[in-house]
Amino acid sequence: xxxxSTMKAANAIVVTVTEKxxxxxxxxxxxxxxxxxxxxxxxxxxxxxxxxxFVDSSGLGAIVTSLKLIGRKGDLLVAGVKDDVMTMFTLTxxxxxxxxxxxxxxxxxxxxxx
Amino acid sequence: xxxxxLSGEANFDTVRLVxxxxxxxxxxxxxxxxxxxxxxxVVEASNNIVExxxxxxxxxxxxxxxxxxxxxxxxxxxxGETMPTASQQSADLDFDPMNLDDLPEGGMGLFLMTSIxxxxxxxxxxxxxxxxxxxxxxxxxxx
Numbered sequence: 001x002x003x004x005s006t007m008k009a010a011n012a013i014v015v016t017v018t019e020k021x022x023x024x025x026x027x028x029x030x031x032x033x034x035x036x037x038x039x040x041x042x043x044x045x046x047x048x049x050x051x052x053x054f055v056d057s058s059g060l061g062a063i064v065t066s067l068k069l070i071g072r073k074g075d076l077l078v079a080g081v082k083d084d085v086m087t088m089f090t091l092t093x094x095x096x097x098x099x100x101x102x103x104x105x106x107x108x109x110x111x112x113x114x
Numbered sequence: 115x116x117x118x119x120l121s122g123e124a125n126f127d128t129v130r131l132v133x134x135x136x137x138x139x140x141x142x143x144x145x146x147x148x149x150x151x152x153x154x155x156v157v158e159a160s161n162n163i164v165e166x167x168x169x170x171x172x173x174x175x176x177x178x179x180x181x182x183x184x185x186x187x188x189x190x191x192x193x194g195e196t197m198p199t200a201s202q203q204s205a206d207l208d209f210d211p212m213n214l215d216d217l218p219e220g221g222m223g224l225f226l227m228t229s230i231x232x233x234x235x236x237x238x239x240x241x242x243x244x245x246x247x248x249x250x251x252x253x254x255x256x257x
Binding site: 023024025054056057058060061062064065067068071072083084087088091092093094097 | 126127129130133146147150151153154157158161164165207209211214215217218219220221222223225226229230
């Protein structure tokens with residue numbers, strides 16, 4: 001079963017994680033699905049985590065892997081992070097690595113502003 | 115003091131249930147945000163048991179949870195491979211957020227456990243490994 005759903009926007013692809021938990025059970029599937037998108041040329045990604053209530057280190061690691069795969073070819077913006085999940089980003093200082101936005105709209109608007 | 119005993123076959127489905135159960139019971143003693151962090155610490159510890167202790171064999175994950183006035187103590191037991199001694203592991207998470215190549219894709223579990231919990235102890239005896247995670251509660255405060 002897919003862990004994500006996608007929607008094309010003008011200048012990015014919005015990837016919505018459909019799982020409530022981005023954890024060790026689904027991290028490998030998620031990473032593979034993200035890699036397939038990125039390798040197909042989708043290098044500006046808005047990752048919508050608004051459905052996600054829990055992220056463990058394997059889930060976070062899979063997001064980092066996606067960012068590394070995009071590299072300098074594009075951008076990975078993170079949107080809709082719930083408070084409990086934000087703690088994971090701040091504890092690991094990943095909030096300083098990713099551009100984070102309250103909503104996917106905010107993330108897409110930031111791309112237009114560039 | 116409240117005591118709870120949980121056990122199940124060590125796999126990632128069980129880890130999910132363990133995490134949700136731990137979060138729920140901890141909300142009786144700490145805030146929802148703190149309970150979510152304790153869930154994270156316990157899930158990281160449980161993932162290690164599934165991935166490392168039982169990498170080659172099947173086994174059970176067993177938890178003893180103690181919710182006291184002054185602390186929450188969660189002991190995780192397994193009968194799999196014993197972890198390397200603490201001195202060989204790193205609880206640090208040092209990287210340059212500006213350097214893409216430097217970002218960690220794994221190995222954050224121990225760091226998270228030690229960041230979230232106040233004490234962490236690992237012992238092994240008679241084929242049974244026990245990781246004890248302790249969260250101290252602020253005395254005199256309700257929640």
